[in-house]
Amino acid sequence: MVLVVAVYAYLQYNKPHRDVAGEEASMVVQASVLFDNYVQDEAAANEKYLDQVMVVNGTVRNNETSESGSVVTLATSDDFFGIKCDFDEPVDLKSGQKVSVKGHCTGFAFDVILVKCTLQ
Amino acid sequence: MKKTLLFAIAALLSISVFSQRYFTRSGEIVFYSSTPVEDIEAINKTVASVFDAKSGKIEFAVTLKSFVFEKALMQEHFNENYVESDTYPKATLKGDIQNISELNFAKDGNYPVKIAGKLTMHGVTKDVAADGNFAVKGNTVLGTAKFMINPEDYNIKIPSVVRNKIAEEIEVTVTMNYELMKK
Numbered sequence: 058m059v060l061v062v063a064v065y066a067y068l069q070y071n072k073p074h075r076d077v078a079g080e081e082a083s084m085v086v087q088a089s090v091l092f093d094n095y096v097q098d099e100a101a102a103n104e105k106y107l108d109q110v111m112v113v114n115g116t117v118r119n120n121e122t123s124e125s126g127s128v129v130t131l132a133t134s135d136d137f138f139g140i141k142c143d144f145d146e147p148v149d150l151k152s153g154q155k156v157s158v159k160g161h162c163t164g165f166a167f168d169v170i171l172v173k174c175t176l177q
Numbered sequence: 178m179k180k181t182l183l184f185a186i187a188a189l190l191s192i193s194v195f196s197q198r199y200f201t202r203s204g205e206i207v208f209y210s211s212t213p214v215e216d217i218e219a220i221n222k223t224v225a226s227v228f229d230a231k232s233g234k235i236e237f238a239v240t241l242k243s244f245v246f247e248k249a250l251m252q253e254h255f256n257e258n259y260v261e262s263d264t265y266p267k268a269t270l271k272g273d274i275q276n277i278s279e280l281n282f283a284k285d286g287n288y289p290v291k292i293a294g295k296l297t298m299h300g301v302t303k304d305v306a307a308d309g310n311f312a313v314k315g316n317t318v319l320g321t322a323k324f325m326i327n328p329e330d331y332n333i334k335i336p337s338v339v340r341n342k343i344a345e346e347i348e349v350t351v352t353m354n355y356e357l358m359k360k
Contacts, residue, residue: 069250070248070250071248071250072249072250073249074245074249074252075249082249094332103266105264107242107266108242108263112360121203125222128202128203130202137200137358140204141225143203143223143243161242162241163223163241163242163243163266164240164241164242164243164266164267165238165240165266165267166223166224166225166238166239166240166267167202167225167227167238168202168225170223170240170243172242172243174272
């Protein structure tokens with residue numbers, strides 16, 4: 058019994074992180090719709106999108122790439138803010154390119170934020 | 178021709194007047210808790226921040242679900258039990274760079290900064306102050322600062338069973354890679 062508890066505790070302690078890339082997306086949404094939803098009513102948008110793994114379709118506005126990954130912004134109705142997609146690996150995307158990005162939505166901070174992104 | 182020139186000058190002037198804001202969407206905040214039992218670190222690389230080089234107004238926005246811990250279980254406890262990120266997904270800091278007039282953004286170099294403002298987290302707003310450094314280089318500013326926060330000030334209760342694993346005060350290290358906003 059003690060052993061079972063110890064093994065369970067050990068497995069819990071070392072359980073893996075959420076596998077966003079391997080998880081099936083719960084929804085597909087357009088970048089502009091996602092952004093407008095957040096701008097209009099952040100709390101309601103969080104009800105719908107927060108913590109979801111989703112696919113976002115949009116157009117690349119810019120890509121800041123370093124050796125530690127890429128931060129890609131998808132264009133929206135706003136001139137400056139949009140959907141910020143955080144990639145743990147550098148990706149080769151150019152502004153104007155149409156993309157489908159899968160990521161984990163962590164909320165709204167000037168931009169809508171997707172982390173652990175992969176290209177679809 | 179003259180009109181075009183005037184228009185060009187006017188356009189240039191308006192750029193120099195209005196492009197005073199610096200922004201980053203890939204700033205970094207690290208939480209660090211150190212106790213004799215365990216050191217715990219969480220990193221968030223998706224912090225957004227903007228400041229106005231004229232007025233000194235500065236703002237940060239952080240989504241709490243973007244913090245990454247070494248252990249998935251710690252990340253889960255942080256989100257579900259402590260910051261309750263489903264209910265309070267975002268933390269913000271709104272304040273002022275109090276010595277903004279001492280900074281010269283036209284001249285590269287290191288400038289000490291004093292920042293004071295209101296930090297909102299877990300539904301609680303508190304005054305915070307931090308000393309930091311702005312390293313100006315061309316159109317970029319690397320802002321760094323370090324300060325301590327006490328989770329209990331933000332009504333975050335640490336259960337007694339893990340009390341000896343989580344420090345009373347959490348060290349917050351802020352690193353912001355600002356660029357002049359081209360809007």
